[in-house]
Amino acid sequence: MKHTDLIIIGGGPIGIACGLAAKKKGIDYLIIEKGPIVNSLFNYPINMQFFSSSEKLEIDDIPFISKEAKPKRNEALEYYRRIVTSNNLNITLFEKVNTVKKENGLFKIETEKQHYTASFVIVATGFYDIPNTMNVPGEDLPKVSHYYKDPHFYAKQKLAVVGASNSAVDAALECYRKGADVTMIVRGHEIGKRVKYWVRPDIMNRIKEESIKAHYNATVKEIFEDKISITTPNGDIDIENDYVLALTGYKPNFEFLKKIGITLSDDEKLYPEYNEETMESNVENLYLAGVICGGMDTHVWYIENSRIHATAILNSITEKQFAQTKSQTT
Template sequence: MMLDVLIVGGGPIGMAAGIEAEKKGLSYVILEKGCLVNSLYNYPTNMTFFSTSEKLEIGDVPFISHNPRPTRQEALEYYRRVQTKWNLQMKLFEGVTGIKRLEEEDAYHVHTSKATYKAHSIVIATGFFDFPNMMNVEGEELPKVKHYYDDPHLYAFSNVCVIGGANSAIDAALQTYRKGANVTLVLRENEISPRVKYWVKPDIENRIEEGSIKAYFNASVEAITENTILINTENGETVTLDNDFVLAMTGYQPDFSFLKNIGVTISDDEFKTPTHDTETYETNLSNLYLAGVVCGGMKTSTWFIENSRVHAEKVIENIYQKRMQLS
């Protein structure tokens, strides 16, 4: 069967694209390599969104939460209800292994871990949470080094070093501290990121000022051992600290190799922005589109659920207009 559109990624933006395809009467399939909204599932257990619940809504399904800013658990429940309402054509735990353009068929062949599909158009809505930015230091491969933070109880009464100064790092530092961990925060910058949630930023600044959480600014990690971590401080000294866990909250990036293997060109600057039209979100490849945070490349703070929901509407509208011209 030849699909009008195949959507790669079953997160909120991929789901939103599926909903728009459903509205337009386009044939489609959404492929998700993990569970429904897999990235959200892997968020920290106690995470609270920066966005308010109504700004996370898709498919005309109201998002009611206990507080204005919903929790991870509330978001998982919400997107399950969206799927129940729309009954989207979604294949879970089916990862894409390859996408190839066949000009003679004016179509793409999409190979997965379970099947092969053909589609006139492709929408890549894969996000970036699966690929952490590595520190590239000795000892980073040790089991105690984690690029994903889950539940603070694991770190109770341990020596924990948190790397980073943005939201995920600050949340991890505060939550593990409040479970009894001895927390050290290491930041490359000279201050807590101004993007940290405004109701959290005073908390971490006060904990640092009173000495409850030790912070090294303008610093970096030199090496990690089984029982210690070595930190290069801003005055050029190396400090060795007792350490049980390292939470490297250094951010994430899109799967650039996946995009390049398809044929999407990437800018050669530090931002590695995938080529796409800023109105239609079509890439340098005909009928292959990007949607969501993947559009930002390394600028992962540019797009998020709240402001990229509109991508789904624009992409599917462009696909629909093209299909109508051919019919």
């Protein structure tokens, strides 16, 4: 069993930022990532373009140069990968953390590969792993996906896109332009207000000219092999269908947080408990960083405003270490 002063769970941008801050402080640390470097970004759509400009995605004041003001997925992957490799960050990849338990003041971390102990733990696991399901019959059919990757796959197919956020709008536009017959199923009365400002007019114009069909105030009732049944203000409608992209959002792994002792609010938001100044959770020496701090409100924290978590957390850890060392020498 290997002991490390600090274990960082999650190798996304914020986990990497925590690793950089730990290295600067001279703290023995290890980042554990269940997939490749910045696993969530790797699983984003191939042509995805960020809402934020490149400088707002920078960590540790390391310049992020992109071809356009707003970088694309491949540029972000290159940027974060180069940070990890050029700084020789201590990271283990394709190693999923199964359990975290605290015993006698130490954390015991069990992964798919081995066991660790640590004095401090940072959880920076993001929210992209668990989709918000529709809970309708047929959702488990192979034709249904909660993740979108490449529009080429849907060329010449009848595609239903469920949702009206950035991911749903991007998928609808890209697939339409690759020759898919696209129908959007939107729970609200319009396309989401948070959709990228340079994309929102595009999707609204495509809907207006009926290049892309849209049903507003609609929900999916049932999915079949050859059609999808939806409920609309005008009654139920059956639509011929080959594939369904249910891009209805994602959520943090709340079960994992509860298992490691994190207290969640008792409302539908499921906000985790933490100190806003230090990011320390209700479990002593266990910190939260990044988007998981927002519970179900996954739009509250993102890369550009949660970069500060790394500094706050590592300042708290070094203060605790200094206080502990001082008490041992007096």
